[in-house]
Amino acid sequence: MEIWENRQGNVVILAVHGKLDAATSSLFEERVLPLLEKGEKNFLVDLAHLDYISSAAMRRLLVLAKGAGQAGGKVVLVALQSHIREIFDMAGFTQMFPMYASAEEALRSF
Amino acid sequence: MHYGIIDLIVALIRNLSVFMILAYLLTRIPLFGDVLNRRFTAKNRVFLALVFGVFSIYGTITGIELFGGMANFRDLGPTIAGLLAGPVVGAAAGLIGGIYRYPLGGITALPCALAPILAGLAGGFFFLFKRGREIRIWEATLLIAVMEFIHIEMALAISGTGQDVVSLVSTALIPMMVSNSGGMAIFIFMLDNLARERRTEAAKYRIDSELRIAREIQKTMLPRPKSTGAQDSGGDVYAVMKPAKEVGGDLYNFFPIDGDRLCFVIGDVAGKGVPASLFMAITQKLVRAEAREGESYPADLVARLNNELCEGNDTLTFVTLFLGFFNRRSGEVIFCNAGHNPPYRVGPEGAEMLEVEPAMAVGVQEGIPYSNQSLRLQAGETLFLYTDGVTEAMDAGEKLYSDKRLQATLSGLDHLPSEAMCREILADVARFVGDNEQSDDITMLALRFDGELNSTR
Numbered sequence: 001m002e003i004w005e006n007r008q009g010n011v012v013i014l015a016v017h018g019k020l021d022a023a024t025s026s027l028f029e030e031r032v033l034p035l036l037e038k039g040e041k042n043f044l045v046d047l048a049h050l051d052y053i054s055s056a057a058m059r060r061l062l063v064l065a066k067g068a069g070q071a072g073g074k075v076v077l078v079a080l081q082s083h084i085r086e087i088f089d090m091a092g093f094t095q096m097f098p099m100y101a102s103a104e105e106a107l108r109s110f
Numbered sequence: 111m112h113y114g115i116i117d118l119i120v121a122l123i124r125n126l127s128v129f130m131i132l133a134y135l136l137t138r139i140p141l142f143g144d145v146l147n148r149r150f151t152a153k154n155r156v157f158l159a160l161v162f163g164v165f166s167i168y169g170t171i172t173g174i175e176l177f178g179g180m181a182n183f184r185d186l187g188p189t190i191a192g193l194l195a196g197p198v199v200g201a202a203a204g205l206i207g208g209i210y211r212y213p214l215g216g217i218t219a220l221p222c223a224l225a226p227i228l229a230g231l232a233g234g235f236f237f238l239f240k241r242g243r244e245i246r247i248w249e250a251t252l253l254i255a256v257m258e259f260i261h262i263e264m265a266l267a268i269s270g271t272g273q274d275v276v277s278l279v280s281t282a283l284i285p286m287m288v289s290n291s292g293g294m295a296i297f298i299f300m301l302d303n304l305a306r307e308r309r310t311e312a313a314k315y316r317i318d319s320e321l322r323i324a325r326e327i328q329k330t331m332l333p334r335p336k337s338t339g340a341q342d343s344g345g346d347v348y349a350v351m352k353p354a355k356e357v358g359g360d361l362y363n364f365f366p367i368d369g370d371r372l373c374f375v376i377g378d379v380a381g382k383g384v385p386a387s388l389f390m391a392i393t394q395k396l397v398r399a400e401a402r403e404g405e406s407y408p409a410d411l412v413a414r415l416n417n418e419l420c421e422g423n424d425t426l427t428f429v430t431l432f433l434g435f436f437n438r439r440s441g442e443v444i445f446c447n448a449g450h451n452p453p454y455r456v457g458p459e460g461a462e463m464l465e466v467e468p469a470m471a472v473g474v475q476e477g478i479p480y481s482n483q484s485l486r487l488q489a490g491e492t493l494f495l496y497t498d499g500v501t502e503a504m505d506a507g508e509k510l511y512s513d514k515r516l517q518a519t520l521s522g523l524d525h526l527p528s529e530a531m532c533r534e535i536l537a538d539v540a541r542f543v544g545d546n547e548q549s550d551d552i553t554m555l556a557l558r559f560d561g562e563l564n565s566t567r
Contacts, residue, residue: 054380055378090468095470
């Protein structure tokens with residue numbers, strides 16, 4: 001798992017590559033929570049290169065979304081592969097995250 | 111024989127290697143554990159003094175002769191003995207080395223016999239000074255280097271400043287400092303590693319035992335994997351969980367809510383380990399506590415569970431649930447799916463994945479609505495529920511068992527009672543996985559309906 005961090009205006013862009021499983025999702029949390037603490041509140045998470053997501057990782061995305069929401073921002077997900085999208089659909093979390101096909105489109109939503 | 115400085119260092123290092131191997135073996139024996147924990151007894155003090163005394167003798171034997179004197183690591187063993195167990199043990203080891211050295215004679219006999227005793231004392235006083243705090247590599251290395259310097263100075267002071275003594279000493283000083291310091295650095299490094307290893311092991315042992323206990327508690331919260339109801343009605347239920355090595359968060363339950371109907375549930379808490387098992391335990395208890403006798407709709411129960419679990423759930427740990435009421439007399443199943451894998455309906459025509467309305471897993475958002483769905487099992491049909499531990503079971507090549515294989519396997523099993531069906535799937539998953547370690551709980555629950563019972567039963 002690798003996270004590429006970028007920024008566009010006041011939006012933090014996180015591109016997650018590889019697998020978010022039980023082990024790597026805690027790395028994701030360690031990387032992302034400090035951003036929240038620093039006062040970031042708008043996150044664009046690019047999942048185009050995410051191959052697997054575990055329930056533990058979804059929980060961490062929910063925590064990020066909750067924190068961002070409380071700070072007056074939000075988390076949007078971009079470019080989910082269809083099997084990843086299915087996992088979100090099945091757990092019923094699609095409604096918790098605005099989802100976009102492309103980063104350009106997602107950035108306009110902030 | 112004449113040695114240049116380089117040859118001398120090479121020879122000393124070679125001799126030192128043997129010493130290091132012996133030292134390594136020493137650190138692996140149980141008695142050494144007591145020494146590291148500073149649990150000293152007469153027995154282990156004598157043992158250390160003897161062993162490091164012999165190391166000192168070995169340092170003398172393998173010393174390289176230089177104009178009647180020896181360049182060697184005689185002082186190393188006693189210094190280490192002192193660092194490990196105090197001045198008495200250090201001096202005793204030094205005495206052994208010194209007694210061996212003195213009769214060998216040579217112009218530096220006396221200083222060379224005294225130096226190991228002094229080194230042992232110095233190591234011992236440093237041990238007292240540190241009072242159990244970890245000895246750093248550089249401290250011990252500096253200590254032995256200083257001791258070698260003193261050794262040489264002592265040789266000059268006692269044996270005079272004749273040409274041969276000065277020559278011996280000036281050739282031996284650098285190799286002795288380098289090889290003894292090197293030996294000391296390696297030894298302390300080994301000790302550090304050992305101490306770290308022991309700490310890690312102790313922590314791991316504690317965590318392992320806590321996980322084992324968590325797993326035991328978790329097991330006691332699940333109904334025993336037995337069939338129920340086959341004798342007195344037209345339906346039977348069987349559920350089983352095969353826990354992963356690391357405790358997970360799967361759950362299942364079934365219990366009657368009135369004369370004909372059973373409440374059944376299967377669920378999977380996000381994540382693994384103790385946090386997941388705690389959440390599993392809460393959920394498991396809540397299902398039972400919140401279920402009301404004669405209740406009509408599972409969605410109402412799920413909504414109550416959701417609200418309860420959401421309360422104060424800051425970590426947003428969630429649990430996917432498939433919960434339903436099964437009428438064993440009529441085969442009717444009313445169910446509510448909260449983010450769980452859709453079950454399979456298994457019949458003579460094969461296994462088919464149930465169409466479920468998407469709804470959120472419980473524990474995340476309070477007050478969200480859940481809906482009921484229903485179906486009527488025909489005689490000979492089974493509803494097969496499972497957690498992703500089944501479909502995501504991995505073989506050695508990291509291939510997943512998959513929905514597809516589950517569906518294909520179930521398709522031939524419609525004739526089996528619920529227990530046998532679960533056993534067949536468990537066996538097929540085990541065949542697929544081979545020797546690969548199970549990474550997640552594997553849980554399944556099967557409801558079988560054998561036909562409507564007539565009232566004249």
